[in-house]
Amino acid sequence: MLKTPYLLFLGDAPDQLAAKVAQGIKDWRPQFCLGQLRLEGCRADLGLPEMSVEQARAAGAQTLVVGAANRGGVISPAWLDTLVAAARAGMDIASGLHNRLSHLPALVEAAEKAGTKLFDVRVPQNDFPIADGKRRTGKRCLAVGTDCSIGKMYTALAMEREMLARGMKATFRATGQTGILITGSGIPLDAVVADFMAGAVEWLTPDNDPDHWDVIEGQGSLFHPSFSGVTLALIHGGQPDALVLCHEPTRTHMRGLPHYALPSLEALRDLALATARIVNPEVRVTGISVNTAALSQEEARRYLEEIEARMGLPAVDPFRDGAGRLVDAL
Amino acid sequence: MLKTPYLLFLGDAPDQLAAKVAQGIKDWRPQFCLGQLRLEGCRADLGLPEMSVEQARAAGAQTLVVGAANRGGVISPAWLDTLVAAARAGMDIASGLHNRLSHLPALVEAAEKAGTKLFDVRVPQNDFPIADGKRRTGKRCLAVGTDCSIGKMYTALAMEREMLARGMKATFRATGQTGILITGSGIPLDAVVADFMAGAVEWLTPDNDPDHWDVIEGQGSLFHPSFSGVTLALIHGGQPDALVLCHEPTRTHMRGLPHYALPSLEALRDLALATARIVNPEVRVTGISVNTAALSQEEARRYLEEIEARMGLPAVDPFRDGAGRLVDAL
Numbered sequence: 001m002l003k004t005p006y007l008l009f010l011g012d013a014p015d016q017l018a019a020k021v022a023q024g025i026k027d028w029r030p031q032f033c034l035g036q037l038r039l040e041g042c043r044a045d046l047g048l049p050e051m052s053v054e055q056a057r058a059a060g061a062q063t064l065v066v067g068a069a070n071r072g073g074v075i076s077p078a079w080l081d082t083l084v085a086a087a088r089a090g091m092d093i094a095s096g097l098h099n100r101l102s103h104l105p106a107l108v109e110a111a112e113k114a115g116t117k118l119f120d121v122r123v124p125q126n127d128f129p130i131a132d133g134k135r136r137t138g139k140r141c142l143a144v145g146t147d148c149s150i151g152k153m154y155t156a157l158a159m160e161r162e163m164l165a166r167g168m169k170a171t172f173r174a175t176g177q178t179g180i181l182i183t184g185s186g187i188p189l190d191a192v193v194a195d196f197m198a199g200a201v202e203w204l205t206p207d208n209d210p211d212h213w214d215v216i217e218g219q220g221s222l223f224h225p226s227f228s229g230v231t232l233a234l235i236h237g238g239q240p241d242a243l244v245l246c247h248e249p250t251r252t253h254m255r256g257l258p259h260y261a262l263p264s265l266e267a268l269r270d271l272a273l274a275t276a277r278i279v280n281p282e283v284r285v286t287g288i289s290v291n292t293a294a295l296s297q298e299e300a301r302r303y304l305e306e307i308e309a310r311m312g313l314p315a316v317d318p319f320r321d322g323a324g325r326l327v328d329a330l
Numbered sequence: 331m332l333k334t335p336y337l338l339f340l341g342d343a344p345d346q347l348a349a350k351v352a353q354g355i356k357d358w359r360p361q362f363c364l365g366q367l368r369l370e371g372c373r374a375d376l377g378l379p380e381m382s383v384e385q386a387r388a389a390g391a392q393t394l395v396v397g398a399a400n401r402g403g404v405i406s407p408a409w410l411d412t413l414v415a416a417a418r419a420g421m422d423i424a425s426g427l428h429n430r431l432s433h434l435p436a437l438v439e440a441a442e443k444a445g446t447k448l449f450d451v452r453v454p455q456n457d458f459p460i461a462d463g464k465r466r467t468g469k470r471c472l473a474v475g476t477d478c479s480i481g482k483m484y485t486a487l488a489m490e491r492e493m494l495a496r497g498m499k500a501t502f503r504a505t506g507q508t509g510i511l512i513t514g515s516g517i518p519l520d521a522v523v524a525d526f527m528a529g530a531v532e533w534l535t536p537d538n539d540p541d542h543w544d545v546i547e548g549q550g551s552l553f554h555p556s557f558s559g560v561t562l563a564l565i566h567g568g569q570p571d572a573l574v575l576c577h578e579p580t581r582t583h584m585r586g587l588p589h590y591a592l593p594s595l596e597a598l599r600d601l602a603l604a605t606a607r608i609v610n611p612e613v614r615v616t617g618i619s620v621n622t623a624a625l626s627q628e629e630a631r632r633y634l635e636e637i638e639a640r641m642g643l644p645a646v647d648p649f650r651d652g653a654g655r656l657v658d659a660l
Contacts, residue, residue, distance in 0.1 A: 133555035133587050194527050194560045195520040225463035225566040225609050230524045232552075233559030257463050263608075274601055278593075279555050 022067025096177030131198035138208030201237025349374035352397025426507030468538030531567025
């Protein structure tokens with residue numbers, strides 16, 4: 001969907017965290033990153049070559065990606081001149097922020113004149129069919145979580161990287177705006193109309209070589225009442241052969257819902273299998289991915305050992321340990 | 331949402347089945363039905379007074395409801411003059427068909443001039459919040475099915491009627507276009523954007539008297555891969571206290587999916603409870619509603635007895651037997 005290479009636009013990001021989308025692109029797709037463009041006051045730095053719009057264009061940049069968010073997660077008025085200049089210079093512009101590029105008249109006009117495109121990756125770019133549930137060729141792995149925002153995207157990206165390093169055929173399939181910006185394609189599943197959710201996932205993960213793995217980014221959680229329907233559509237549209245359970249051991253309640261406790265890994269395993277078997281009776285839970293950032297090295301080691309003994313499955317923190325054992329288990 | 335009473339427009343419906351939406355309104359909300367308007371060639375008849383637009387308006391009709399579908403489920407060009415005349419005469423127009431009233435320029439112009447409204451009930455009429463999962467006051471009953479189109483709406487409407495006849499506080503909550511046209515309000519859940527599905531259901535079934543029952547129209551099935559996400563959002567947004575299982579015993583495969591068998595009632599019970607307990611640990615399956623239209627009276631009786639013994643729950647066909655025993659069980 002997005003043309004590469006990118007110029008990563010960091011705007012006036014007040015700190016490194018505000019540029020986490022750009023950081024994700026640089027971490028997971030360094031080959032897409034030509035340089036960074038920072039405005040006055042920017043306190044984020046990816047260590048990429050600093051480029052103006054003109055320099056980036058001369059170096060071959062095809063798309064300016066808005067890789068930072070200001071407070072509120074919207075496109076800042078202070079960024080407009082740069083975005084317009086990039087469109088005029090012949091670059092597409094891509095953003096995952098809440099307000100839309102296509103709602104900025106000056107930018108729309110510049111892009112139309114230059115024949116460049118504006119990609120609001122929160123907005124579905126296609127019409128999707130109703131799912132037909134037919135079995136597809138190729139293999140699929142899906143990360144499911146005890147909660148939202150628990151490391152499902154990171155786990156899937158780490159598994160894809162490990163699989164490619166081993167010479168396996170693998171494709172990360174993005175289902176959210178950050179994943180789409182990182183990899184340049186995908187579907188913003190939470191913005192798809194209800195009837196077409198599962199069909200969108202089928203569309204995203206079509207027939208493939210028998211030894212090819214789609215590593216599908218998870219969304220929400222079967223146990224999160226706000227978003228569970230999205231998760232089930234992902235399970236039924238994705239037809240996973242392998243499920244990886246994702247967990248964060250120090251979280252005291254479901255994200256945004258102080259009145260809901262997290263389910264156990266056993267409960268997640270059982271409900272994920274019960275639902276996934278409807279579309280793929282052969283599905284198995286193959287591993288557990290734990291975000292142990294809040295634990296010490298020693299606490300993390302003991303926690304993972306305990307989980308591994310209890311569940312009878314490889315349990316790793318892919319950030320600390322890599323995703324090798326999760327891939328071994330496939 | 332829709333103003334009553336209605337003039338039911340049957341168009342040139344080729345047979346009675348083509349007017350099933352109008353029939354549903356007449357069956358379930360006879361007090362809303364002032365008369366019927368039929369064009370030349372119409373072979374459907376509800377037995378209501380025949381009225382022209384002028385006569386209906388003079389009698390107080392507030393909304394013309396398109397109660398028929400031609401082949402393809404779209405608004406027929408042959409209907410346009412009548413719809414325009416109704417709008418000019420001061421009536422709102424409501425339709426649940428695929429093409430939109432609001433895409434017919436002549437009708438839009440007439441409605442604007444007359445200050446009347448066009449309701450495409452397949453299109454959500456509100457912005458909905460993200461679900462917060464908080465427990466609400468009042469009681470809720472949800473019909474869930476082994477498949478789509480298996481009698482969930484009929485079951486819920488029959489239960490509401492029985493409850494009201496007993497002097498109980500009850501409200502049918504429509505979640506699809508036919509239910510919306512029948513009752514005049516509701517949400518077309520399958521047309522809501524994924525992130526807001528469960529929030530829309532919470533919005534539809536707000537806090538209420540402790541002894542009030544929302545009887546919520548089900549959609550899809552947890553076991554139907556095309557629409558299961560919608561069903562789960564309905565379960566998690568609806569927070570049911572009572573689940574009624576709906577089934578059709580002669581169906582050989584899931585609707586539209588020849589490669590999927592129907593689940594057993596036991597499988598439906600187990601998965602519906604496992605998911606519903608996440609938002610309401612007290613939820614119970616209270617009864618079974620079977621559409622026995624394809625069975626003889628005697629076959630139906632034996633089938634229901636067998637199910638009842640096997641599942642330990644009241645099992646009725648509300649069309650043959652009424653919904654009394656389903657309401658007793660609440």
